[in-house]
Every structure is written in structure tokens, then in C-alpha cells.
Amino acid sequence: MSAPLSAGDGMDSGNLYGVGVGPGDPELMTLKAVRRISASPVIGYFAARGRPSNARRIAEDLITEHHRELRFDYPVTVECLAPTQSYEQMLLGCYDEAAARVEEELLAGHDVAVLCEGDPLFYGSYMYLHNRLADRFTAKVIPGISSLTAGSAAIGRPLACGDELLSVLSGVMSADDLKTSLVACDAAVIIKLGRNLVKVKSVIESVGLLDRAYYVERATSAAEICSPLADADIASAPYFSMVVIPSAVAGLR
Amino acid sequence: MSAPLSAGDGMDSGNLYGVGVGPGDPELMTLKAVRRISASPVIGYFAARGRPSNARRIAEDLITEHHRELRFDYPVTVECLAPTQSYEQMLLGCYDEAAARVEEELLAGHDVAVLCEGDPLFYGSYMYLHNRLADRFTAKVIPGISSLTAGSAAIGRPLACGDELLSVLSGVMSADDLKTSLVACDAAVIIKLGRNLVKVKSVIESVGLLDRAYYVERATSAAEICSPLADADIASAPYFSMVVIPSAVAGLR
Numbered sequence: 001m002s003a004p005l006s007a008g009d010g011m012d013s014g015n016l017y018g019v020g021v022g023p024g025d026p027e028l029m030t031l032k033a034v035r036r037i038s039a040s041p042v043i044g045y046f047a048a049r050g051r052p053s054n055a056r057r058i059a060e061d062l063i064t065e066h067h068r069e070l071r072f073d074y075p076v077t078v079e080c081l082a083p084t085q086s087y088e089q090m091l092l093g094c095y096d097e098a099a100a101r102v103e104e105e106l107l108a109g110h111d112v113a114v115l116c117e118g119d120p121l122f123y124g125s126y127m128y129l130h131n132r133l134a135d136r137f138t139a140k141v142i143p144g145i146s147s148l149t150a151g152s153a154a155i156g157r158p159l160a161c162g163d164e165l166l167s168v169l170s171g172v173m174s175a176d177d178l179k180t181s182l183v184a185c186d187a188a189v190i191i192k193l194g195r196n197l198v199k200v201k202s203v204i205e206s207v208g209l210l211d212r213a214y215y216v217e218r219a220t221s222a223a224e225i226c227s228p229l230a231d232a233d234i235a236s237a238p239y240f241s242m243v244v245i246p247s248a249v250a251g252l253r
Numbered sequence: 254m255s256a257p258l259s260a261g262d263g264m265d266s267g268n269l270y271g272v273g274v275g276p277g278d279p280e281l282m283t284l285k286a287v288r289r290i291s292a293s294p295v296i297g298y299f300a301a302r303g304r305p306s307n308a309r310r311i312a313e314d315l316i317t318e319h320h321r322e323l324r325f326d327y328p329v330t331v332e333c334l335a336p337t338q339s340y341e342q343m344l345l346g347c348y349d350e351a352a353a354r355v356e357e358e359l360l361a362g363h364d365v366a367v368l369c370e371g372d373p374l375f376y377g378s379y380m381y382l383h384n385r386l387a388d389r390f391t392a393k394v395i396p397g398i399s400s401l402t403a404g405s406a407a408i409g410r411p412l413a414c415g416d417e418l419l420s421v422l423s424g425v426m427s428a429d430d431l432k433t434s435l436v437a438c439d440a441a442v443i444i445k446l447g448r449n450l451v452k453v454k455s456v457i458e459s460v461g462l463l464d465r466a467y468y469v470e471r472a473t474s475a476a477e478i479c480s481p482l483a484d485a486d487i488a489s490a491p492y493f494s495m496v497v498i499p500s501a502v503a504g505l506r
Contacts, residue, residue: 027285119402127411127503141409143402149372153394158380163423165434170416181418250380
């Protein structure tokens with residue numbers, strides 16, 4: 001893999017690697033991810049404050065006492081905010097601080113592998129480091145299995161075929177926008193559900209797609225839950241859940 | 254990974270595995286794909302008649318003299334068709350015949366691993382076997398790195414973030430449909446280019462997205478080509494090429 005758009009400028013600087021570790025099952029890491037994690041002296045990962053890192057857990061069997069670990073804590077929304085401070089500002093501060101810590105390692109000549117659940121550039125946090133560092137250091141991305149393909153594997157249904165339009169939607173979108181997008185596509189995956197799942201299910205029902213929709217939680221991990229959306233407990237969807245609406249045609253060809 | 258929707262009915266039948274081998278770089282196979290290929294006595298793959306199989310080439314270092322190989326030849330469009338025969342009919346016949354050969358192995362108690370470039374259920378040929386066999390045999394899918402994430406890794410740009418709408422489009426779509434879809438989404442990947450690339454580029458230009466569009470050919474393989482679409486030779490795009498239009502926002506956050 002090459003990174004033609006992000007050449008490094010220092011012969012002695014370390015390299016930044018965005019390493020996709022896949023959706024949850026450690027066996028779904030690629031050979032390249034395993035090699036890169038094993039060979040990097042410094043490992044970074046994001047995690048919610050006070051919680052274990054999902055990405056680190058996937059790769060934990062590869063991490064030894066020879067690795068130095070950089071944990072980047074996300075601020076949690078329940079923390080008290082000063083009157084002038086928004087959550088968005090806190091997030092940007094978190095990314096700036098994480099990038100500064102990675103930069104320090106790169107300048108010292110150390111390679112840094114940042115572990116990313118799923119794929120690093122597909123709705124992932126790695127992009128915030130990439131955007132801050134790839135213009136000054138060599139930054140390479142090792143793609144990972146995304147929730148998109150993990151979800152269709154979990155339900156065992158072809159996602160899309162031929163000339164079909166597949167859309168990745170967010171549960172945060174408004175009901176009207178979701179409806180418009182669902183009507184326009186042949187197959188869809190809806191991520192970022194959480195408390196939005198009640199709205200998402202209602203929209204799916206309103207456009208007549210409920211019988212094709214599946215609910216998938218923590219795809220490919222030991223805690224995987226997978227059922228028709230009609231049967232799912234929509235009150236309790238965690239962040240790492242999604243709705244998969246496979247193509248009507250792809251399963252019949 | 255479970256396959257709750259495709260339980261086998263014979264205690265002694267073999268299992269069918271749809272194994273994603275990723276976009277091209279053999280190191281982008283997952284540990285699970287490597288294990289499954291190594292452990293399966295029978296390996297199947299599709300290929301254009303007279304041409305090497307891309308999926309087999311990716312996995313070739315894992316294939317030994319202990320494997321029995323089932324090669325499924327696609328009919329090629331330049332073959333003479335009888336007056337009553339369409340290419341579509343020939344394809345369906347090809348899938349039926351491939352499924353019959355796999356079924357024979359499964360009934361004999363042999364596991365069959367079908368190698369799939371990219372991901373098995375994401376616009377892939379494996380679905381034609383899955384659709385014909387998963388109701389009678391245990392069929393499990395091992396997801397692979399899709400062209401979607403391989404393409405964004407190749408250009409080194411975040412694909413989408415936050416609540417953005419990402420669409421996968423086909424170059425076979427009409428210019429009007431492509432235009433409508435491109436305007437409606439925040440980021441897009443356009444697959445199945447070939448001779449459609451001239452039309453695709455023209456549509457992208459007409460909606461003002463040319464400066465954000467990249468052309469990627471055989472992402473992650475030794476033959477990878479990657480450039481801004483404006484600079485690409487659009488007369489010669491092979492089937493395994495795509496256009497990636499990353500989100501305008503994701504690269505700036």
C-alpha cells in the first residue's frame with residue numbers, strides 16, 4: 001500500500017500507521033495488521049474515559065510488555081461543562097492533544113500504530129490524527145473489515161449486487177432525510193443507532209421495509225446479537241449496533 | 254460468526270464457507286480466511302474463461318497439493334450465442350452448474366471454501382452459490398476487506414465521518430441516476446467503471462465534484478494505480494477500478 005498524498009519530510013521520523021483491527025472477532029484482523037501491530041514500538045487507541053478500549057481488546061493478544069501504549073481518552077458527555085465550553089470543542093481538544101502525543105513519538109523516530117475498530121477511514125476516529133499529521137509525517141492506512149460487511153456476514157444475506165445503489169446512513173439523520181435516502185437506494189446499512197433506533201424503526205416501517213430489515217449488535221464478537229428488526233429490543237441499542245437492509249434482489253439471483 | 258439463517262440439515266454434510274480474500278494484497282487476508290482456506294479440502298473460485306482467477310491469485314500461497322480445486326468459468330461475452338440464448342441466461346446456467354459441483358462435495362462430507370475477491374456478500378459472485386445452497390447446508394461467510402475501504406486507504410483520505418451519507422454507486426447507472434445520487438450524498442464510491450468511466454467523469458464534472466474525485470485501479474495490489482480523476486487515463490479503466498469521492502468534511506476535522 002502506498003501513501004502518495006502524505007509523504008514524510010524527515011528521514012529520521014517514525015511512521016504513523018492507522019491499523020484497522022476489524023469489527024470485533026480478533027481472527028478478523030488482517031495479516032498486515034498483525035505484523036504492523038507486532039512491529040510497532042508504540043500503540044495508540046481511543047477509548048471512552050473509564051472504559052476499556054474496544055480496539056485494544058480486539059488486538060490485546062498481540063500487545064506485549066515491549067509496547068508503549070498511548071491511550072486517548074474521549075471526554076464523556078456527562079462531565080460538567082464550563083458555561084463557554086461545548087462538547088464539540090472538548091472533542092477537538094481531545095484530538096489535538098492525542099495528535100500532539102503521537103507527534104512527539106514520531107519526532108523521536110518511533111513508529112506509532114493507532115488501533116481502529118473496523119476500518120480507520122470509514123467513520124473512524126483515526127481520521128482526526130491523520131488530518132493533523134499526514135501532511136508532515138508518513139502516514140499509512142491498513143484497511144480493516146468494516147461494520148458494513150461484518151453486518152451482512154452476521155445475517156448471512158447478500159448485501160447488494162449488480163448495479164444496485166447501497167447507502168450507509170446514520171441514525172442521527174432526521175426522519176425525513178432517512179426516509180428520502182431509504183426510498184432512493186436498493187440496500188442500506190444504518191449506523192449510529194443508540195437512542196435513535198426507535199425513530200429509525202418507525203421510518204423503516206413507514207416505507208414498507210421492515211420485513212427486510214435486520215438488527216445487528218457487536219457483529220462477529222462473542223456478544224453478537226442478530227435478529228429481524230421487527231423482533232429486536234429497540235429500547236436498548238448500544239452505539240456499536242446497526243440496521244442492515246439487504247437488497248431485495250441480491251438474495252434471489 | 255454464526256449463520257442463524259442457514260442451518261444445515263445433514264449431520265454428515267460438509268460446510269460451505271464464503272471466504273473474502275480482500276482486494277488484492279495477500280497480506281490483507283484475515284487470520285480467519287487463512288485458517289479456513291488451509292483447513293478446507295476443497296477450494297472453489299470463479300474466473301473468466303481462459304484467464305487466471307484474481308481470488309485464487311491472492312490466496313495462492315495457501316493452496317497446496319492437498320487441496321482439490323473447483324474452478325467455475327464465467328462465460329465470456331464474446332462467445333457466440335445461440336439465437337435464443339442471452340448472456341444473462343448463460344450466467345444463470347454457470348451459477349447453477351457451479352452450485353451443483355459444490356453441492357456434490359458438500360453431500361460427500363467435504364467442506365468447501367469459495368474464495369471471493371473483496372467481500373463475499375458485497376457485490377460478489379459468492380452470493381449466487383449462497384442463494385442456491387444456504388437453505389440446505391451450513392453456509393458461513395468470512396467477511397473480507399472490500400474495495401470501499403481499500404480505495405480510501407489507497408488515496409489516504411478519510412471516506413466519511415459523523416452523520417454523513419455515503420453511497421456505493423455503479424458506473425452502469427444512467428447519467429441522470431448517477432447525478433441524482435451524487436448530489437444526494439456526502440461521499441461516494443463508484444464501482445464497475447470499465448467503459449462507463451467517460452460518462453462517470455462527465456457526470457462528476459457536471460455536479461462540481463471533479464476536484465474531490467480520485468481514480469483507483471487494483472487497490473492494494475502490486476499493480477495499484479491511484480491519481481486524481483482529473484489526471485486519469487479514462488479510456489482504459491479495467492473492471493477492477495473505481496472512483497472514490499471522499500467527504501469534503503471528513504478530511505478537515
